[in-house]
Amino acid sequence: MAVAWHTSLSFNPPLYGIAVASKRFTYQFIIDSKEFAVNFLPFKASELIASIGGTGGQEIDKFQRFNIAKSKPVKTAVPILEAAYAAYECKLIASKDYGDHRWLVEEIVAVHLREKTFTTEGFVDLDKVNPALYLGNEYYLTATKNTIRRLDREAHGKC
Numbered sequence: 001m002a003v004a005w006h007t008s009l010s011f012n013p014p015l016y017g018i019a020v021a022s023k024r025f026t027y028q029f030i031i032d033s034k035e036f037a038v039n040f041l042p043f044k045a046s047e048l049i050a051s052i053g054g055t056g057g058q059e060i061d062k063f064q065r066f067n068i069a070k071s072k073p074v075k076t077a078v079p080i081l082e083a084a085y086a087a088y089e090c091k092l093i094a095s096k097d098y099g100d101h102r103w104l105v106e107e108i109v110a111v112h113l114r115e116k117t118f119t120t121e122g123f124v125d126l127d128k129v130n131p132a133l134y135l136g137n138e139y140y141l142t143a144t145k146n147t148i149r150r151l152d153r154e155a156h157g158k159c
């Protein structure tokens, strides 16, 4: 499934959170297996994201329908997508309902980075990959070298 509502929660231990409606087919997989992957896809895969997020796994096998290639996980049995420039393998540690979604808290147990798409500082190299970002309402955007700014928080905090 596609998930727009997600965020980092803690450095140590490394925790991540996602909001998943319990009616999603994927939800039951996560609850039963207590593990899943978060795959970060490039802007050029926006159509794939819309396709995955626009179809139900109950009706079709999305891996087959959309020809999605997988690579091997290392600590779990979750699908790591070939198209992803980064992916987390996660284990579910807590969950709670908030309105019509359930907030799932998971520990990141393995990280996959397509090394050549990251700078030595560990930041996405925007010359090599442009991330898919979601604005809502079916609008996708990306970031390029011209559209981002790096602002030093200590220098700015002094003024």
Ligand SMILES: Cc1cc2nc3c(=O)[nH]c(=O)nc-3n(C[C@H](O)[C@H](O)[C@H](O)COP(=O)(O)O)c2cc1C
Pocket: 001, 002, 003, 004, 005, 006, 019, 020, 021, 024, 025, 026, 027, 049, 050, 052, 053, 054, 055, 056, 057, 058, 101, 134
């Ligand atoms: C860009 C995008 C973002 C989405 N974000 C979420 C989300 O954060 N949480 C959620 O429960 N559903 C979200 N959805 C909807 C699910 O991805 C969609 O219902 C999907 O068909 C569920 O697949 P499944 O039934 O195979 O689990 C999103 C859909 C799109 C297209």
